[in-house]
Amino acid sequence: MKPGGTAGACAALVRRDLTLVWRRRGDALNPILFALMVVALFPLALGPEPEQLRRIAAGIVFVALLLAGLLALDTLFRSDYEDGSLEQLVLSPHPLALLLACKIAVHWLTTALPLIAVAPLLGEMLHLPVAVRGVLLLALLLATPLLSLLGAVCVALTVGMHRSGMLLALLVLPLYVPVLIFGAGACNAAQAGLPFLAPLLWLAAALVLALVLAPLACAAALRISIS
Amino acid sequence: MHEITDSDHRPALLQAIGLGFARNDEPIFGPLDFALHAGEVVLMEGDNGAGKTTLLRVLSGLLAPTSGEIRLHGAPLRLADLSPQVALLSHQGGLKHDLTALENLRFAAGLHGQRKGISPHSALAAVGLDGYGEVLVRQLSAGQKKRVALARVLLAPVGLWLLDEPYANLDRGGIELVNRLLERHAHDGGAALITSHGAYAYTSGTPRRIALRAQAATGAVR
Numbered sequence: 128m129k130p131g132g133t134a135g136a137c138a139a140l141v142r143r144d145l146t147l148v149w150r151r152r153g154d155a156l157n158p159i160l161f162a163l164m165v166v167a168l169f170p171l172a173l174g175p176e177p178e179q180l181r182r183i184a185a186g187i188v189f190v191a192l193l194l195a196g197l198l199a200l201d202t203l204f205r206s207d208y209e210d211g212s213l214e215q216l217v218l219s220p221h222p223l224a225l226l227l228a229c230k231i232a233v234h235w236l237t238t239a240l241p242l243i244a245v246a247p248l249l250g251e252m253l254h255l256p257v258a259v260r261g262v263l264l265l266a267l268l269l270a271t272p273l274l275s276l277l278g279a280v281c282v283a284l285t286v287g288m289h290r291s292g293m294l295l296a297l298l299v300l301p302l303y304v305p306v307l308i309f310g311a312g313a314c315n316a317a318q319a320g321l322p323f324l325a326p327l328l329w330l331a332a333a334l335v336l337a338l339v340l341a342p343l344a345c346a347a348a349l350r351i352s353i354s
Numbered sequence: 355m356h357e358i359t360d361s362d363h364r365p366a367l368l369q370a371i372g373l374g375f376a377r378n379d380e381p382i383f384g385p386l387d388f389a390l391h392a393g394e395v396v397l398m399e400g401d402n403g404a405g406k407t408t409l410l411r412v413l414s415g416l417l418a419p420t421s422g423e424i425r426l427h428g429a430p431l432r433l434a435d436l437s438p439q440v441a442l443l444s445h446q447g448g449l450k451h452d453l454t455a456l457e458n459l460r461f462a463a464g465l466h467g468q469r470k471g472i473s474p475h476s477a478l479a480a481v482g483l484d485g486y487g488e489v490l491v492r493q494l495s496a497g498q499k500k501r502v503a504l505a506r507v508l509l510a511p512v513g514l515w516l517l518d519e520p521y522a523n524l525d526r527g528g529i530e531l532v533n534r535l536l537e538r539h540a541h542d543g544g545a546a547l548i549t550s551h552g553a554y555a556y557t558s559g560t561p562r563r564i565a566l567r568a569q570a571a572t573g574a575v576r
């Protein structure tokens with residue numbers, strides 16, 4: 128084993144996953160298009176009155192991004208499972224939880240961050256007040272890594288099954304509910320002129336907890352899935 | 355205890371004692387007793403469904419045995435000790451199809467480390483794919499993919515190779531190549547356990563260092 132082993136292995140994994148995303152960069156656009164279309168559906172269904180849309184804008188953006196993230200979630204381990212790369216990860220001499228944390232980080236960077244980048248545009252489509260935009264972005268920055276981490280544990284549990292899409296959604300959505308409540312809650316509070324810091328701090332605390340525990344749970348779940 | 359007939363008294367590299375595996379109370383293989391010494395290549399033969407692949411997964415630590423134990427250098431096996439010493443070639447191959455052959459090998463070297471005196475380039479040359487380094491793996495044939503996977507095994511700094519059907523999809527030259535690689539690996543003090551359902555292993559010449567231990571597979575496997 129060469130020195131610099133574990134850090135080098137993580138770097139190699141990050142480089143590989145980024146290269147893979149780049150090779151299929153067309154696919155990376157799909158969650159963004161999905162979120163755009165979901166948001167575009169609401170004015171069509173509810174009518175274009177700015178007053179009504181403004182009231183529910185933050186919640187809609189949150190739900191749209193959450194669903195778009197859910198669609199992208201299944202790709203996290205799917206191809207690695209199918210081509211046997213996952214076995215090689217498990218067999219590597221490095222801590223599996225750390226390697227998985229790197230994978231989740233890359234997945235968040237390449238699926239959630241682009242979604243956050245278009246969130247101001249989505250807000251604009253629904254007449255979201257400019258003052259709330261900052262809180263929305265902050266809430267999303269805290270909530271989406273949390274969603275990725277929670278989702279990764281569920282993906283790890285279901286990756287061994289065929290056609291696990293619906294089951295994955297059923298497993299993940301209850302876990303996403305508190306994140307949605309605190310994230311959208313912070314935006315709604317800011318919009319109503321109320322203090323919004325507390326829900327954001329709750330999100331931050333949950334994120335710290337998930338950062339530590341989710342990769343470990345993910346590693347344990349994956350070991351079960353590939354056996 | 356298992357009798358070691360060699361003149362040296364080193365414990366076996368890998369030893370299985372009463373090793374068995376059952377899925378949902380249905381026995382897949384075992385109980386098996388065998389030892390694998392340094393410098394030895396053991397061919398594990400068995401029909402389709404005899405549990406060869408499962409055995410390799412148990413030996414590589416991906417599955418926990420339901421009975422018996424595995425000893426590594428004479429000591430009871432712990433997964434943390436095992437993974438730096440074993441390279442597994444499985445059916446799927448573990449290659450990313452959207453990466454080039456060289457990118458796959460560089461990643462493997464980053465993940466598992468790299469054997470002294472060999473580079474991703476030279477490993478690729480050793481399996482006869484010189485010049486295919488920049489080709490995406492999805493554009494390679496099944497046999498060429500197998501060769502890239504073999505190059506990955508070759509690159510890993512490990513003593514024990516667990517190869518599941520290394521001859522599958524390979525042409526005559528490829529089968530000879532596998533035998534040559536195995537021979538060199540054994541000569542360098544490594545050991546290998548390979549599975550085959552028998553159709554390919556003996557078509558070209560006689561692989562000299564492959565000792566068939568029928569009792570390991572055909573005798574005890576149901």
